[in-house]
Amino acid sequence: MVKCAFCGNDVEPGTGTLYIRDDAKMFNFCGLKCKKNQLKLKRNPVHTKWTSKYKK
Ligand SMILES: [Zn+2]
Incomplete structure (x- = not known):
């Protein structure tokens, strides 16, 4: 997967x-x-609440 x-x-x-x-x-x-957040907004998933990589 x-x-x-x-x-x-x-x-x-x-x-x-x-x-x-x-x-x-x-x-x-x-x-x-997700594409937009990664490529355009250049967000870090660790600091983005709705991702499963988010850490508090
Ligand atoms: Zn995604």
């Missing part, structure tokens, strides 16, 4: 988006929300 690069949740096969960066590193995202 693939996990979302941002929130850490499982990505169901056939859903989500795959993003390949210029340096060929691949990111799987469960949805546009």
Whole structure:
């Protein structure tokens, strides 16, 4: 099972988006929300409450 690069949740096969960066590193995202937070807003999932990586 693939996990979302941002929130850490499982990505169901056939859903989500795959993003390949210029340096060929691949990111799987469960949805546009996670893609936007990672790539555009450059948020850290550890500090983002709704992710499963969030630590208090
Ligand atoms: Zn996600």
